[in-house]
Amino acid sequence: MSRPGLGWLGRWLDQPACWAVQRRKVAQGVALGLLTGLLPGPPKRLATVLLALCLRVNLPAALLATLYSNPLTILPLYFLAYSCGLLLLGEPAAGTMSQPPSWEALPLEQWALQLAHWLLSLGWPLLLGLLVMGLGLALCGYVLVMLGWRCAVIRNWKNRKAARGSC
Numbered sequence: 001m002s003r004p005g006l007g008w009l010g011r012w013l014d015q016p017a018c019w020a021v022q023r024r025k026v027a028q029g030v031a032l033g034l035l036t037g038l039l040p041g042p043p044k045r046l047a048t049v050l051l052a053l054c055l056r057v058n059l060p061a062a063l064l065a066t067l068y069s070n071p072l073t074i075l076p077l078y079f080l081a082y083s084c085g086l087l088l089l090g091e092p093a094a095g096t097m098s099q100p101p102s103w104e105a106l107p108l109e110q111w112a113l114q115l116a117h118w119l120l121s122l123g124w125p126l127l128l129g130l131l132v133m134g135l136g137l138a139l140c141g142y143v144l145v146m147l148g149w150r151c152a153v154i155r156n157w158k159n160r161k162a163a164r165g166s167c
Helices: 006-011 023-036 042-056 061-067 076-088 106-165
Strands: none
Touching: 006 042, 006 106, 023 061, 023 106, 061 106
């Protein structure tokens, strides 16, 4: 690698599988990104990169797939996960989560501590809901990419066949 700070990642980033535009590698990357996309904050991208490198899936697809969760969508996603967790645990749906802390102008270590404390206060319903939602999103993403890719290949075959004048 030509970047001095990234030299230690050279052997990982030089893996062709992490950049391959192949149906399975892209589908696996999307699935990984959808699964890790529910992690809170900056660790989401780091976990996605590390897992993509270890599992040898398409890294850009994995990172792009994490973009569905952002500061505007993370709270509705977490509320949905919390409600899903309550439902799966058989607890009556209480209706509301505890209020998230105010993270304005906090240093990173205090921000991470506040976030961890808030998430731990939500407990098992949130953890189970995030796991089930993440796995469900990953499965749906994998299947949709595989089907979409297959449809595109079939369409290209038909277009080439029609261009040649074959029936």
